[in-house]
Amino acid sequence: MTNTISLNLDINGKTQEVTVEPRVTLLDALREHLGLTGTKKGCDHGQCGACTVHVDGERILSCLTLAAQVEGSKITTIEGLSDAAGELHPVQAAFLEHDAFQCGYCTPGQIMSAVACIREGHTGSDEEIREYMSGNLCRCGAYPHIVDAVREAAKVMS
């Protein structure tokens, strides 16, 4: 299979053309073809959440999504979360303040999940935050600090 397709992807508010084989995942398109390496590959099987991005405002696993599926959708990655002036998103700022990460590898996925979790309204209690942040594994064990950061960011954003 060497046929390629040309896609126009709307990523972080910018249309980007990419020519890939149809079997290329959104994750590999971002990392290998578009230089957007902030989105991480942890398992490639939808089990760890490190590859979480937003498609039309909802969190999805980019390793289980083909790049060809998301043409015409608005894709947001960790690189597109800060505003144009480079000011940190409240969730990013809260992660830094609460030390909600160590090695940093699961962090972009955690942050993208957290932004969506807040938007979905799933921050009513610590238990609810824990449940709705459980699709993102963190082996360094930053979970209690992630809960602190999401709780605070939700407050700031409301």
Place this chain on the structure above:
Amino acid sequence: MTIVETRAKRGDAADGTLGGRLSRIDGPAKITGVADYALEHHPEGMVHAVLVESAIASGRVLAIDASAAKVAPGVLLVLTPDNAMPIKSATDWLNTPPADTPYEPLARTITFAGQHVAAVIAETFEQATAAAALVKVSYEETPAIFGLDDPKAGDGMPIDRMTIEWGDAQGALATAPVSIKQEYRTPREYNVPIEPHGLIAEWQSNKLTVWEPSQWIDGMARTYAEWFDIPFENVQLRSPYIGGGFGSKALPLEHGAIAINAARMLGRPVKLAVTRAQTFTAYGGRPATRQTIELGATREGKLVSIIQTGANETSIKDVAVEPLGSVTSIMYATPNFSSRQNIVRVNTVKPGALRAPGENPSAFGIECAIDELAYEIGIDPLDIRLLNYAEEDPHSKKPWSTRRLREAYAAGADAFGWSKRHPKPRSMREGNALIGYGVAAGTYPVRRTPGEALVRILGNGSVEVASSGIDMGQGTYTILAQTAAEAIGVPVEVVKVKLGDSSLPRAPVAGGSQLANLMTGAVHKAALAARDELIGLAINDPKSPFRDLQANTLVVENGQISSPRDTGSSIGIAEVMQRTGRERIEALRDTLPEKLRNDKDHFRNFTTITTMLSPTEGDYSLHSWCVHFVEVRVDQDFGTVRVARMVSALDSGRLYNPKLAESQWKGGIIMGIGQALLEEGLVDARNARVINNNLSDYLVPTNADIPDLKVISVGTPDTNASVLGGKAVGELGIVGVAPAIANAVYHATGVRVRDLPITLEKLI
């Protein structure tokens, strides 16, 4: 190399000094996606390698049919033992000289399922993956030993150097008024960093650049140089960010040799990303262990004898020892002691290091056993620990440097509310939940290897720190900035730290929880030397207000040099540099003892572990200590266990940055909760394959598994342990968690589970 600039978002100025709660300075790069992990580089012309693995666990490869793979689209090379360029054997980390025979990272003889037998290199990752599936391997299969429980495995062979004995353990046990004897087991466990292993290798004539997550830049670079027969200086290994290691990224592995060799053969950069499934067989985690512990005691609960016999699994070809006597031999005072250990060969990848190798399963045994003895005697599990408190190291007979375990017991018990515990098992409940309280202690030794660091003061008054030491989340960037800022006398914001590159000054392995102590020591020494030179400039400058003053009368604070005797005058560092025409002051310092200060020993110090001091070398026995108090809730119908809350009190000596140290402690505790309740490498007895080789079936804790955790620091600076008073942090937190949970589960249910993990079928 990566330069991390200090940007403290919030907090006050005191956060920047050593001991302050500065947010991690590599944080902004990590939360914005800018941090460049190894596999995120893209050298011109890069191609992709995918591994082909053995489908059998024991036997040999008869033939590899690569005909279909070779002609698949995009394929450049199918690498097999028959067409691979030769690789030399290398010195190992114990400085064992290499064998004369070549090193073959692709196997002809198979000793475990998942062993690399071939690799496919293609233009794209997708092409390489598809073509790898077309490689047909035929085998001659022989019976495999699947694990410790395989009848073919036997008792293994004794490792005499693990034997620890004093007194007459057998005699004392035979006459002890009270005794218990039980077996404790831990399964195969995996490191599971969220960043899988892998590398990008690029050759330019006989110079090699490798981007690879590494816990030991200099050790791995040395191996690569020897494998490919090039000078050490010709290897540049770059690892500015590491997506978790937990012991698994310290040593070179077969897949590294395969990728570097493919790059050499093709003349193109090669990227090899180990798949998640392969992370269960491309390297080993903690081996499965079993240990029998016999305790003899007086009727009051005072120990008179401890006898331990243990074993861990190892691979067919290698000797991997998980020291099961390490905690048993120092936690409690006993006049008679015996510990012996075997290793048992099974068809597995060579076991590796996983957070607190040895101490972790060792604590599971002794800390469960002492709990069982407490119930046997009829006293509180905390009281029996205090009754048998070791006032000195029972093994080395040396005094502890510091052992604030008694303070930890007191602080932890108080914060937890231990006094509310009803002594009887299965006596506390709330609705359907059986409630149990458990306690267990832990310890981790202070390991010491000399370090090295470069500190520069630049013309604009800023400061640079450089080392090949690494930061995989422990906070190295941050605490070294704090160390230099405090030693020189500048705001932490002007300090830049460069790490993770073999072109920088040397560092030993980031393992054994030693890096923070040895690197702060080296940076402190280099920074003071730079500061001395700066003051020298200020004194010798003809126009300086401090002309001819004594050096020791000047202070440097907040980037300003002043004399306390002359309150009026103060000059900035940049001004001194400018007036004296200096672009930089540079101090490279190491902390090697004089006898090792020669080229050969310097190299050995940073590329092997042969200069690492044992915790009892010198006048004291050096260890960190901790205690965990746990409340579990067990569903009485379903046997599901939830950790409801935990309080841990820990003695890691002085904390260089409590915010980051607390994170590391909690990370270890959370990994311990996973070990207690979830983690277990499952092996199919029919074919010796790890069958749960993915993140849905090998369960690690999720956010919903973890309650709020309270950690309390009870440490005080211990300058016998390290220059600046710190002890071990990173590996301490996990030690003792699993037995604390097992003890709590017993208290909740009356069921004693002695083999991890504690899953529901063991409780109903």
